[in-house]
């Protein structure tokens with residue numbers, strides 16, 4: 001229903017906005033997903049993370065509630081949390097909230113799409129189709145580009161976090 005109501009405005013907005021980004025954008029209704037990427041993995045890898053930037057162009061808050069893909073047995077939405085000095089990945093059961101007009105950027109060390117039980121090799125240069133499921137916007141199909149292992153995204157912007165391991169001091 002939303003699609004018909006906002007269809008033309010959305011199409012115009014997407015056309016205008018898509019020119020601003022170097023990589024393709026995908027829009028369905030009021031949710032835009034762009035810059036989907038993942039690190040390449042070796043053939044023996046069982047899991048992999050993927051990252052995408054979500055922009056809610058609508059007037060209503062929305063929520064990413066799940067994802068599906070054909071390259072893994074299960075696709076989950078995860079976040080990374082520091083617990084007792086250990087980085088742990090946790091499935092976000094409640095999904096990721098994207099408020100009206102706001103942007104959420106998934107990145108290493110934070111929110112990510114997790115492929116569990118890979119059935120395909122994530123080789124550099126591959127484009128992986130993933131369907132994102134939103135509470136209100138419904139299904140949004142995206143393509144995740146597989147980049148060289150160790151890649152932190154577009155020249156490191158957004159993904160780079162200060163790692164202080166080198167300067168850590170033991171006090172005891």
Ligand SMILES: [Cu+2]
Nearest residue numbers: 049078089114
């Ligand atoms: Cu994960």
